[in-house]
Amino acid sequence: MTENGEQYHSSDSDLDEPDFDDPADFVDDISDAELLADCGLEKPSLDDRMDTVIVVDNIPCVKPDRLDKLRKVIHKIMARFGEIANEHYPTGGDGETKGYVFLEYKSAQEAASAVKTAHGYRLDKSHVFSVHAFSDFEKYSDVDEKWKVPEMQEYVPQDNLHYWLSEPECIDQFALSYLGGDKTAICANAIPEATPVVERAHWTEGYLRWSPNGTYLATMHKQGIALWGGPAFTRIARFAHRDVKFLDFSPCERFLVTFCPHPEKADEAALVWDLRTGLRKRSFVCGDESSRWPLFRWNRDGKYFAKQGSGLISVYETETFGLLDKKSIQAKGVQDFLWSPVDDVIAFWVPEDSQNPARVSIMGIPSRNEIRSKTLFNVSTCKLYWQKRGEYLCVKVDRFASKNKKTITTNLEIFSLKEKEIPVNQVEVKNVLAAFAWEPIGSKFVTVEGVAPLQTVKFFRVEPGGSITHLPNSLEKRSCNMLSWSPQGQYVVMGYLPQGALEFCDSSDMCIMSTTEHFQATEVDWDPTGRYVVSQVSWWNQKSGDHGYIVWSFQGKPLSRGTRENFCQLIWRPRPPSLLTPEDLQEIRKDMKKYQREFDMKDRMSQTKTSKELVDRRRTMMKDFVDYRRRKGGESKKRQAELVRIREGMRKPDAREETIEEETFEFLVSETSIVLDQ
Secondary structure (H helix, E strand, O other): OOOOOOOOOOOHHHHOOOOOOOOOOOOOOOOHHHHOOOOOOOOOOOOOOHHHEEEEEOOOOOOHHHHHHHHHHHHHHHHHHOOEEEEEOOEOOOOOEOOEEEEEEOOHHHHHHHHHHHOOOEEEOOEEOEEEEOHHHHHHHOOOOOOOOOOOOOOOOOOOOOHHHHOOOOOOEEEEEEHHHOEEEEEEOOOOOOEEEEEEEOOOOOOOEEOOOOOOEEEEOOOEEEEEEOOOOEEEEEEEOOOOOEEEEOOOOOEEEEEOOOOOOHHHOEEEEEOOOOOEEEEEOOOHHHHOOOOOEEOOOOOEEEEEEOOEEEEEEOOOOEEHHHOOEEOOOOOEEEEOOOOOEEEEEEOOOOOOOEEEEEEEOOOOOEEEEEEEOOEEEEEEEEOOOOOEEEEEEEEEOOOOOOOEEEEEEEEEOOOOOOOEEEEEEOOOEEEEEEOOOOOEEEEEEOOOOOEEEEEEEEOOOOOEEEOOOOEEEEOOOEEEEOOOOOEEEEEEOOOOEEEEEEOOOOEEEEEEEOOOOOEEEEOOOOOEEEEEEOOOOOOOOOOEEEEEEOOOOEEEEEEOOOOOEEEEOOOOOOOOOHHHHHHHHHOHHHHHHHHHHHHHHHHHHHHHHHHHHHHHHHHHHHHHHHHHHHHHHHHHHHHHHHOOOOOOOOHHHOOOOOOOOOOOOOOOOOOOOO
8 A cells, every 4th residue: 555545566576575695606705803893802701891890898877867967977987099980789678788889989099099099998897898800799799619729839938027125235227328318327326336237229219118016127119118127128119109208107006107299199198008907008198287297196096197288187097997986186277285104195286266265175086085185375385295104294385474475485294194183283493495205214394494595504403292382403505406315315416406406414313424526517316225425417408518427425425436428317217115024124233233243344345255256357458559569560560571571681770760869958946944943
């Protein structure tokens, strides 16, 4: 039927279909590759796009009415690793979720980052995320059901990372860098001359850093950080963080923080690593707070670390690397904070505003209970100083003395944390406070007041109950801008840097044991035992001058000197805390005279042995020189005879055989007049 309604009649020829069969003699010479060139030969695989999908297990099971809230929470947590393209929450017959979710990211890198970082994230007490890549499920499903005995791996002994602690003579080590950082050496502090242990070129591209207990030596490179240890200082681990500029260890040596001010990705400015596994635990975006280093401050055992932000302090726990209690400590305008060296306690101060005065607070973690606080008025700025044992906290307070805020006065607020109700006592500073330092072991502290060269060094002691006593015999008319206590207390070095003036003081009787100088010294450091002090002139700080270091005894006697071209840095190798109990230490002190005689004898033997070794070495060098001279003399005579033969018996006159004329000069040396009695 046509459109006009006319009936259409078809003939047999109209119904015949065309013949598409190939002729009998046709040969197909076209390959499948040519036919499918436009379509592509890659066959679809079950793994396609699966590397961008992850599974987050152990999330809360919720009813349909709470699903939207759960979606927002999960999306907020997981979106920090990248853009989420798709998500699916499997549900049961009643619409309740089954406790896991499928998430698809835009890239495989984002999915891998989410698996590595979010695994183990604690949502609450009952829900800890278990995050896996979706592609892992097929791998696990292909496991052979028949168990095979694993091959026995050959045991590879690990280096003893604490070998130097068993050194019979208890000689400490230090690392030094010279030639502008191109050469690095680890030396044993033998007296009178340091003994190299390991020396390498181009070992680091930045500064050196020991871990808190001296187990690892960290070196900086453009690609990241490397850790070294053991007797031969073999490489233990590497941590990739391009253009890293700063690093820091946790006190327990379990975690490492690396920082790059201009990272390729904004959320990778600061990275926290696990030293044992080498895995990255968490990354941080850094804003204005990046100018403050260390960026994170650790508590005594590495269980918590905290970061200061705008009006808050964020405390993180290392079990999950999440924010403690999922919220920060609100402290409007907070300027600084410090952890107690021995307790899970934070001290911080906030400045005054239009309605509230300044305040210093001491807060317990994780309870966040305020242990003690003190209100301060007319405050310009504050600085916090913890005593090493955590028994005392000093707050240096600079106040405006007049309404025009041009005159500043200073006083010290001393908190006695071990006393009942934590009393606070005040020390008035009548002049400019140039330096302050706590005695590491004990209750004394020292201040430097005034302007050089008319400064006064004062010593104070905190008495039981919290009262403060000004000790007699202040040191007046001094030039001092640096204080360095011995790790064992009692002895303190007072320095005026970079002029290089040094004074060694015994605080038990205010006796100056030695007054000396190391011109242009830039730094003074004690060794871990408190027996030696090193002063150094660093090429990094002083481009001209006599670069090197001097090792002093605790009494100020120079013991050894080291001069290196373009000397940069010397750092003592720390020691871990002693395993001796207070009772053990008390017994040792009782028998100190006996030990002292033994040590004096060993020191004399060591000096004799060292002197003998030095003399033997010099004698060997002289013998080698004499042998070399004799050998070269014989070669010269043979050459002279050959020259005479070549010149047919004509021998060139020896300059030494020329006539030598001797002249005698007389001059008056001295004149003495003696008057004889007539």
